[in-house]
Amino acid sequence: MTNDIVISAQHVSKEYRLGVINHGTLYRDLQSWWAKRRGKEDPNAEIKDFARDKRERNRINGDLFHALEDVSFNIRQGDVVGLVGKNGAGKSTLLKIISRITSPTSGNIRIRGRIASLLEVGTGFHPELSGRENVYLNGAILGMSRREVASKFEEIVEFSEIGGFIDTPVKRYSSGMYVRLAFSVAAHLEPEILLIDEVLAVGDANFQKKCLGRMSEVSKDGRTILFVSHNMTAISSICPTSIFMNDGRVEGIGDSSDIIQSYLSSGQIGNNGVYSVPPEQLDGKAVIFHVAILDQDGLETGTVELTKEFSIAVCYELRESLSGLSVGLQIMGEDGYTSIYSLSDPELEPSRLDARMPGRYRSVVKFPMCALNTGAFYIRVGISSRFSIYSVVEGFRFEVSDSVGIIQMLGQSRKPSISALQLPWQIERQ
Structure with missing residues (x-):
């Protein structure tokens, strides 16, 4: 390690031994059968069974x-x-x-x-x-x-x-x-x-x-x-x-x-404008289990039209009564910089301090036409209170396209910017 290197990692690997419950007794077999009959989770399932995708499952080898x-x-x-x-x-x-x-x-x-x-x-x-x-x-x-x-x-x-x-x-x-x-x-x-x-x-x-x-x-x-x-x-x-x-x-x-x-832009980022995970696979006091981009007709989509309104819907579950909650939304451009940040319950709104009871909720934020310019955008959504962050979802994207603008008709691309809002201009002959 040369004099100017302060951290040097060389072929570092780390394995954790997981607590795997195995079927080895009649009691456990009956337990699994009864859970299946009631439509419940198998309490004797391996942890691998709960991994959400193939890549996650590939990182589990037996109980490691x-x-x-x-x-x-x-x-x-x-x-x-x-x-x-x-x-x-x-x-x-x-x-x-x-x-x-x-x-x-x-x-x-x-x-x-x-x-x-x-x-x-x-x-x-x-x-x-x-x-x-x-x-x-x-x-x-x-x-x-x-x-x-x-x-x-x-x-x-x-x-x-x-x-x-x-x-x-x-x-x-x-x-x-x-x-x-x-x-x-x-x-x-x-x-x-x-x-x-x-x-x-x-x-x-x-x-x-x-x-x-x-x-x-x-x-x-x-x-x-x-x-x-x-x-x-x-x-x-x-x-x-x-x-x-x-x-x-x-x-x-x-x-x-x-x-x-x-x-x-990696394969980790979903391209269809939808994030969805069964809530029973998520731990926490408050969990986000579904986020979707909606077109002006309320249909889930991965691409929205520049000249039409669209919405983002966030579905979440509270497992206990919580106060001071807000859903936070970040929309980022391809350079990673935040284009838009919005809270479902503003920080200065007194009602934000009210307790929200356990249950499932759906929060929807609407965007006007031309709120975003054409291009790819990435979303990060979280549920937080004044002092805690309970759940964060990221890693999916959507696109804004323009199929009717005069710029596209001329075969040109739009100027780079965050927004494409049409501001009011007044033209007078002097």
Whole structure:
């Protein structure tokens, strides 16, 4: 490993042993028969039976799940690298191995420098200790003296915006407060390597913007950042280089704009404008099980006409009463930048605080004609409350076409832009 390489992964693989229930007794055979008679899930089915597609099933061998397979890459000092890929691609497993939370089954990762990790809410904090005590604890873990931590303490508290609660045990923090303090600690205690997972999405929009700004500042100091996110706009804005992971393998490494385009145009992205998964295959308090693009007649489609209205329908299930809910929708262009962002329940709407009862819901957002220009667009949908993200769906696309415009009649293509809205012009002879 040369002097400027701080993370070197060589043929890293990781396997997890799954709890497989086997039919081996009369009781289990009767249990499976009775479940089938009632139209219920087989409680003795192998985990492989619940994998949603063939590629997922291929990663399961008996009772072993191949989370990572033969992953190799090098990251140099001062690099800011994005890590993209669908859920289950192995991104979080890779970060846990780099953080030494878990060990690879084979291969090795060599690291040079102190690491600070922000992988999930709760990582690195002791719930019984106050925020102040956890700041000093994290500094000690990073090898810093009490004096060094004290010199950064006020800056950490100010950035986290939880000054009045710094002496409260963190077990009483909301998830948003937890993440604000955890990120502030990780970003201000000067680690050489900073690992950040999608956990930042728990924070509000303003704090996410602060975090991205702070990450840009940290990178200018020569520190290395490895950033996992489903937000392609964030990846594009702060990560010159990205790694695309798919089914536990590295599909590509290179310029972020090229990698994002490869990811969005890969076979993982559905082309028919529809996402659908049986809700019983999904875990969580709130799950999205169906998303569809609808034409002006309400029919599901993968292509909408520029000069006609269209809608996006989101079907989800709540397993318990939840308050502060909103369905968030992002529409991204082929460059990965967000074109449109919309919430079903606006943040400033008081009714958003009302509890929503368990059950299945369908939320539909309508778009006027010419809201989007011609081209391919990608969708990301999520259900969140003020402090938590419950379910995220991504990885499918639709197209906007123009078959009637005068530009097409002349054999020309439309000018590149986000929208094709026809704005009112007034023409007067002077």
